Amino acid sequence: xxxxxxxxxxxxxxxxxxxxxxxxxxxxxxxxxxxxxxxxxxxxxxxxxxxxxxxxxxxxxxxxxxxxxxxxxxxxxxxxxxxxxxxxxxxxxxxxxxxxxxxxxxxxxxxxxxxxxxxxxxxxxxxxxxxxxxxxxxxxxxxxxxxxxxxxxxxxxxxxxxxxxxxxxxxxxxxxxxxxxxxxxxxxxxxxxxxxxxxxxxxxxxxxxxxxxxxxxxxxxxxxxxxxxxxxxxxxxxxxxxxxxxxxxxxxxxxxxxxxxxxxxxxxxxxxxxxxxxxxxxxxxxxxxxxxxxxxxxxxxxxxxxxxxxxxxxxxxxxxxxxxxxxxxxxxxxxxxxxxxxxxxxxxxxxxxxxxxxxxxxxxxxxx
Amino acid sequence: xxxxxxxxxxxxxxxxxxxxxxxxxxxxxxxxxxxxxxxxxxxxxxxxxxxxxxxxxxxxxxxxxxxxxxxxxxxxxxxxxxxxxxxxxxxxxxxxxxxxxxxxxxxxxxxxxxxxxxxxxxxxxxxxxxxxxxxxxxxxxxxxxxxxxxxxxxxxxxxxxxxxxxxxxxxxxxxxxxxxxxxxxxxxxxxxxxxxxxxxxxxxxxxxxxxxxxxxxxxxxxxxxxxxxxxxxxxxxxxxxxxxxxxxxxxxxxxxxxxxxxxxxxxxxxxxxxxxxxxxxxxxxxxxxxxxxxxxxxxxxxxxxxxxxxxxxxxxxxxxxxxxxxxxxxxxxxxxxxxxxxxxxxxxxxxxxxxxxxxxxxxxxxxx
Numbered sequence: 001x002x003x004x005x006x007x008x009x010x011x012x013x014x015x016x017x018x019x020x021x022x023x024x025x026x027x028x029x030x031x032x033x034x035x036x037x038x039x040x041x042x043x044x045x046x047x048x049x050x051x052x053x054x055x056x057x058x059x060x061x062x063x064x065x066x067x068x069x070x071x072x073x074x075x076x077x078x079x080x081x082x083x084x085x086x087x088x089x090x091x092x093x094x095x096x097x098x099x100x101x102x103x104x105x106x107x108x109x110x111x112x113x114x115x116x117x118x119x120x121x122x123x124x125x126x127x128x129x130x131x132x133x134x135x136x137x138x139x140x141x142x143x144x145x146x147x148x149x150x151x152x153x154x155x156x157x158x159x160x161x162x163x164x165x166x167x168x169x170x171x172x173x174x175x176x177x178x179x180x181x182x183x184x185x186x187x188x189x190x191x192x193x194x195x196x197x198x199x200x201x202x203x204x205x206x207x208x209x210x211x212x213x214x215x216x217x218x219x220x221x222x223x224x225x226x227x228x229x230x231x232x233x234x235x236x237x238x239x240x241x242x243x244x245x246x247x248x249x250x251x252x253x254x255x256x257x258x259x260x261x262x263x264x265x266x267x268x269x270x271x272x273x274x275x276x277x278x279x280x281x282x283x284x285x286x287x288x289x290x291x292x293x294x295x296x297x298x299x300x301x302x303x304x305x306x307x308x309x310x311x312x313x314x315x316x317x318x319x320x321x322x323x324x325x326x327x328x329x330x331x332x333x334x335x336x337x338x339x340x341x342x343x344x345x346x347x348x349x350x351x352x353x354x355x356x357x358x359x360x361x362x363x364x365x366x367x368x
Numbered sequence: 369x370x371x372x373x374x375x376x377x378x379x380x381x382x383x384x385x386x387x388x389x390x391x392x393x394x395x396x397x398x399x400x401x402x403x404x405x406x407x408x409x410x411x412x413x414x415x416x417x418x419x420x421x422x423x424x425x426x427x428x429x430x431x432x433x434x435x436x437x438x439x440x441x442x443x444x445x446x447x448x449x450x451x452x453x454x455x456x457x458x459x460x461x462x463x464x465x466x467x468x469x470x471x472x473x474x475x476x477x478x479x480x481x482x483x484x485x486x487x488x489x490x491x492x493x494x495x496x497x498x499x500x501x502x503x504x505x506x507x508x509x510x511x512x513x514x515x516x517x518x519x520x521x522x523x524x525x526x527x528x529x530x531x532x533x534x535x536x537x538x539x540x541x542x543x544x545x546x547x548x549x550x551x552x553x554x555x556x557x558x559x560x561x562x563x564x565x566x567x568x569x570x571x572x573x574x575x576x577x578x579x580x581x582x583x584x585x586x587x588x589x590x591x592x593x594x595x596x597x598x599x600x601x602x603x604x605x606x607x608x609x610x611x612x613x614x615x616x617x618x619x620x621x622x623x624x625x626x627x628x629x630x631x632x633x634x635x636x637x638x639x640x641x642x643x644x645x646x647x648x649x650x651x652x653x654x655x656x657x658x659x660x661x662x663x664x665x666x667x668x669x670x671x672x673x674x675x676x677x678x679x680x681x682x683x684x685x686x687x688x689x690x691x692x693x694x695x696x697x698x699x700x701x702x703x704x705x706x707x708x709x710x711x712x713x714x715x716x717x718x719x720x721x722x723x724x725x726x727x728x729x730x731x732x733x734x735x736x
Contacts, residue, residue, distance in 0.1 A: 029681065029682040030678055194688075195685075197567070197669065197680070197681075198593075199565070199567060199591040199592065199593060200591050202680050202681075205669075205670075205680045205681040205685075206680060206681060209681045209682055209685045210681070210682045213682050213684075213685065218686075219685065219686065220685075220686040220687065220688050221669065221670075221681055221685050221686065221687050221688075222669075222687070222688050222689075223567040223568050223592075223624065223625070223669060223689070224567065224591075224592055224593045224625075225566075225567060225592045225593070225624050225625025225628055225693075226624055226625075226688065226689075226690055226693070227628070228627045228628035228631060228693065229624070229627050229690065229693035229694070230688075232627070232693075232694075256591065256593050256594055256597070257591070257592075257593025257594075259596045259597050259600070260593055260595070260596035260628045260631070260632055263596060263628070263631050263632055263635055264628055264631055267631055301565065301573075301589065301590075301591060302573075302589075304672050304675070304676070304680075305680075307672070307676055307678075307680070308672070308675055308676070310398055310675075312565070312570050312573045312574060312672075312673075312675070313397065313565075313570075313573040313574065313577045313578070313589055314397040314577055314578045314581050316581075317563075317573075317577045317581065317587065317588075317589050318586075318587065318588040318589065319588065319589050319590070320562075320588050320589070320590050320594065320598075321590075321591070321594075322594055322597065325593075325594070325596065325597035325600075326597070326600075
């Protein structure tokens with residue numbers, strides 16, 4: 001995101017007290033509206049309704065929301081504030097089931113709360129805010145490192161296809177998949193991006209195209225179903241997507257429609273890269289079969305992401321609207337993380353990379 | 369289509385003279401509007417703007433439009449009327465490039481015009497109308513036979529996935545892919561249909577879901593990109609789609625998005641059937657590489673088939689909007705025609721079936 005753009009999600013002190021400030025992504029690209037969440041419930045609503053979305057950005061919003069809850073609490077003992085953290089974590093954990101960064105961030109905040117149990121209430125509040133700010137700063141730094149590692153995989157002149165939005169808007173900034181593209185662009189490589197529109201909620205058309213336009217990176221929008229024939233015509237050099245959760249074996253949950261892109265890429269020998277921070281890897285799950293897949297409401301399909309007054313289909317038609325799918329590890333050429341590039345076999349490569357986190361803010365220990 | 373529904377496209381004598389009468393499919397499912405085309409130009413516009421669409425229905429509309437042109441012509445010699453036929457055929461041939469049934473129907477009408485060159489003007493007009501009516505009646509009969517052959521391939525209790533609309537609305541009636549589903553349903557089989565919404569123009573959501581609802585056939589609408597994960601979950605027993613042009617080797621051009629469905633079906637060993645009349649096979653083309661693929665305007669993508677006031681993406685974003693893709697023969701389990709089911713190897717099987725047309729109205733000779 002260019003310097004002039006507001007941050008995806010951040011902490012802000014206002015005249016009305018502290019807030020979690022975020023871009024309301026449901027209104028993009030038509031309107032750039034900043035929403036200030038003054039209470040935990042507002043952040044939960046913003047996550048559920050996808051005002052803030054993208055696995056890393058959800059993690060950042062959740063961490064900030066825990067800090068907000070303790071700052072807004074009138075409790076005057078640390079014991080009470082620890083209960084506030086527990087309550088906030090439970091509320092936030094119930095917002096969306098698939099992205100593991102949410103749970104990772106909540107675990108991190110609860111760890112800090114436990115470690116700060118001897119503090120007085122004010123110090124406790126400060127410690128929680130500092131921890132949340134670190135989650136955000138850390139995410140930005142991880143994205144930059146992902147970009148550095150990933151850019152080496154992108155040839156000059158490449159036509160890169162991406163699905164959904166794994167950009168600055170999906171993270172604290174810079175992006176994962178778009179971070180890779182951004183870094184390649186910053187290195188002076190001529191990049192052209194095929195942007196899958198990404199039904200039902202059109203994150204590609206609305207958010208990725210907008211981000212790329214802000215950066216001056218050439219792009220062309222396509223319907224999701226046009227990706228395969230572009231590959232057949234030799235017009236796609238590689239695919240880069242983000243991830244919402246990666247199992248220990250490398251199976252990757254990402255936005256619905258990622259799997260068919262991966263199948264087509266496999267058929268046409270197009271490298272298929274996943275870009276995600278190590279916090280996206282859930283070592284407690286042996287394979288993608290165990291990743292819970294969120295199903296969302298029919299109106300996302302029938303009213304085109306809330307943009308139509310009349311549905312596109314006859315009334316009373318059944319709708320099935322899964323938000324994610326799972327791409328098996330065998331279809332993934334490599335997973336680009338902040339600790340390096342995991343290659344096949346992904347299981348051992350991911351385990352190795354995750355054992356050497358670049359900062360003190362490491363992913364939680366495997367619970368398997 | 370149920371008995372109460374108007375015909376997709378037909379000839380009608382009105383107080384204002386003869387017309388080509390058609391359902392304006394751009395307004396479905398919100399409104400069922402019948403459009404009377406009084407001049408050739410109106411039929412051309414209806415084909416270009418997809419008021420009438422679907423390869424067989426376009427062929428029917430074109431045949432009727434040639435008859436309309438000679439009936440509306442004030443010419444008083446047969447020689448002049450033969451020129452009217454030639455002019456009409458050229459205008460109609462320029463409307464859409466991919467569906468071969470259009471060219472087949474025009475060739476048929478020109479053959480009849482040549483064979484009728486000794487007739488007086490009134491007899492000539494009558495002969496052309498009879499020929500056009502035969503194209504329509506013949507299409508309906510072919511669809512019924514496709515349904516009979518195809519229904520044998522659909523198990524009782526099957527979950528059938530289809531893409532776009534190859535139904536009554538895409539033909540003179542009954543449909544090709546939906547004809548197969550309709551026939552299986554009429555045989556008492558319990559069928560459930562997964563309906564791909566079919567971006568950009570949403571023919572699945574708008575037309576196929578509507579047709580199936582009219583018939584009382586159970587269906588569930590999905591985004592195109594959800595088909596692959598349904599197959600992975602074992603929830604799709606077979607795929608049946610239509611075709612806009614089939615090359616001699618069996619490579620099949622159909623609505624954009626058919627190819628990724630076929631790739632996913634191949635990966636998951638889900639039978640993938642194409643249902644189309646023999647007139648869809650273009651024996652002059654050795655492979656699908658030679659099939660011209662129509663590109664359409666960006667507004668179909670950005671304004672969601674004309675249903676939005678504001679585009680879904682930022683202004684000035686490039687759009688690539690191919691209307692069709694080509695599924696290679698190797699991914700097609702069988703092609704269901706009115707002459708029987710072509711199996712692998714498709715090239716020889718198609719040639720054999722097409723040499724035994726069921727009626728006098730055979731497809732044109734190969735021009736290769």
